[in-house]
Amino acid sequence: MKNNLKNKSKESNLFPLKVNHNRTIESLVKVGKYDWSHIDISSELFPTKRKGISNITIELIHFSSRKSTKQVLQEINKNGLRPANIKEILTFGATYPKEQIKCPIVARGSMWVGSCGGHFVPCLRAGSKGRYVDLYWFGGIWDTYYRFAVVRDSKK
Numbered sequence: 001m002k003n004n005l006k007n008k009s010k011e012s013n014l015f016p017l018k019v020n021h022n023r024t025i026e027s028l029v030k031v032g033k034y035d036w037s038h039i040d041i042s043s044e045l046f047p048t049k050r051k052g053i054s055n056i057t058i059e060l061i062h063f064s065s066r067k068s069t070k071q072v073l074q075e076i077n078k079n080g081l082r083p084a085n086i087k088e089i090l091t092f093g094a095t096y097p098k099e100q101i102k103c104p105i106v107a108r109g110s111m112w113v114g115s116c117g118g119h120f121v122p123c124l125r126a127g128s129k130g131r132y133v134d135l136y137w138f139g140g141i142w143d144t145y146y147r148f149a150v151v152r153d154s155k156k
Contacts, residue, residue: 014152015058017097019091021050028090032097037131041122045112046086058092059083060105060147068143073108076150085109085120085147086122090133092149093124100131105147111138 023031023148025043059081068074076083084092089107093100106124112135120135 003113007105008116012069013059013060014041015092015096017056017058017088017091017095019054019056019088021052021054021087023087025086025090028087028094029133032090032094032133033130034093034155037133038135040114040120041133044073046110046122048087049087050087050112051134055087058088058149059129060099060151061150062103062147063142063144066144070138070149072142076108076148080118081150081152086153089122089124089149089153093131093133097131099127103134103145103147105149106138106142107149108138 025041025046027036029041038048061079061081062077063072063075084107086107088109092105096144097132104123107122107124110122114120119138121138123134123136124132125132
């Protein structure tokens with residue numbers, strides 16, 4: 001399988017972060033000053049066990065052609081990357097608020113299964129009324145304008 005990751009410059013897609021895993025999801029949404037947040041973005045529906053502070057680097061990757069969910073995951077795994085989780089993506093949005101205005105950013109490292117059985121992942125995006133934290137169905141086909149937040153390296 002051809003490597004379909006498309007990055008203009010590696011450095012321009014790398015974002016260092018200090019993630020405080022002790023914070024609640026609700027407090028991270030407030031810190032991010034989002035204009036709207038999906039009602040199901042909560043500590044109750046996205047429980048995390050991790051504690052402490054992590055220094056990580058988020059990389060935003062995208063593909064040169066449309067990909068299925070399975071293909072996206074295969075490419076991420078093949079390149080030795082880990083999908084960002086909800087606390088990482090919320091910290092990213094608070095630290096780099098202009099990035100989600102450029103394109104929607106998906107965090108596959110956290111997933112919620114809805115009552116209909118669908119799998120939903122956090123996504124930072126923008127709309128006519130500002131910056132949003134939303135949930136997207138993680139299935140089907142992903143267009144080339146989506147970016148996937150992955151953790152490049154992890155230092156505790």
